[in-house]
Amino acid sequence: MEVIRNPKDKVLKLPTKSILIGRLPRKETDTYKTAVVRLYNVNNPHKTTEFPTKTIEFDNTEKVRIRRLNVSYYLEGNDMVINDLEEIFITHEDNKLVIKGYQLEVEKR
Secondary structure, three states, X not given: OEEEEOOOOOEEEEEXXXXXXXXXXXXXXXXXOEEEEEEEOOOOHHHOXXXXXXXXXXXXXXXEEXXXXXXXXXXXXXXXXXXXXXXXXXXXXXXXXXXXXXXXXOOOO
């Protein structure tokens, strides 16, 4: 599994089947927590033993905006899941993330 911390590129284009969006505790010198985006090759990764293909961490992130995607939020795990993806675009601007992507029609779950 590849872990990328604070990528230099402002926009990342990544092929993936699904993602989990979560958070890690803030670092001592940061105002905000660390946002984590984990990429998977399967849908519903929270129900499998699959490991992410890639993990991207963004320190000191105030908010994550999700544009034009169907999202599931699981209260038990505090993660957001986005399934049925072809690819995602993550834009990192200051302490904000914007996630967009191409998503297949979502099946009934």
